[in-house]
Amino acid sequence: MPWAPDYVSTPELKGYLRISDTADDTEIAYAISAASRAVDRATNRQFGLVVAAQARKYTARWDRDRARYVVDIDDLMTVTGLVVTGENGAIDVFAKEPGNADLNGVPWTRLVVDPTSTTLPTLKEDGVTVTAQFGWTTVPVAVKQAALLQAARFFTRRQAPFGVAGSPELGSELRLLAKVDPDVAVVLGPYTRWWSAA
Numbered sequence: 001m002p003w004a005p006d007y008v009s010t011p012e013l014k015g016y017l018r019i020s021d022t023a024d025d026t027e028i029a030y031a032i033s034a035a036s037r038a039v040d041r042a043t044n045r046q047f048g049l050v051v052a053a054q055a056r057k058y059t060a061r062w063d064r065d066r067a068r069y070v071v072d073i074d075d076l077m078t079v080t081g082l083v084v085t086g087e088n089g090a091i092d093v094f095a096k097e098p099g100n101a102d103l104n105g106v107p108w109t110r111l112v113v114d115p116t117s118t119t120l121p122t123l124k125e126d127g128v129t130v131t132a133q134f135g136w137t138t139v140p141v142a143v144k145q146a147a148l149l150q151a152a153r154f155f156t157r158r159q160a161p162f163g164v165a166g167s168p169e170l171g172s173e174l175r176l177l178a179k180v181d182p183d184v185a186v187v188l189g190p191y192t193r194w195w196s197a198a
Contacts, residue, residue: 003135004048006032008144010032013032016148031151035154039184044193047140049077052133054134056131056134057127057130060113060121060122068115069113070111075135076107076133077102077136081132089119091118093113107135142190
């Protein structure tokens with residue numbers, strides 16, 4: 001799976017919309033890509049996986065309450081190629097948190113450096129380099145459902161050129177807002193990432 005992929009396929013959305021012809025396949029593909037990026041923006045993360053380990057820079061912070069260095073990182077679900085380096089060399093003793101992430105099907109989002117590490121991080125901006133295969137190994141079912149809902153909304157938007165869908169006479173008028181569908185927001189709530197301040 002690539003980085004920042006489409007979370008559903010054209011056949012999946014066509015099945016969801018009960019479309020059997022190919023006349024709108026291009027517009028359907030556009031709606032899927034737009035919805036996938038809307039999911040990313042709504043959650044402050046994305047659900048793909050880089051194809052190979054890559055180096056990214058982070059800033060360590062000092063956790064006063066627990067007297068430890070913490071490095072908030074991008075989502076990580078595999079230890080393949082994982083290497084952590086500070087300004088003064090390899091950081092060789094650290095824990096991945098949350099502790100049971102791998103058992104719960106969610107990513108690790110921070111590294112906690114053990115005081116016994118040969119090298120400790122500094123608080124310098126971008127002072128820690130983490131090399132890893134970042135991302136999610138699979139797209140969660142809830143994310144796929146959210147992408148289907150949002151893509152369906154984007155696709156049918158052309159039938160409401162002034163941003164209003166439904167009929168006022170029938171009491172089904174709905175204004176299309178400049179944010180993700182409310183049901184999408186509910187589905188994505190548990191997947192929203194809030195980054196810690198350094």
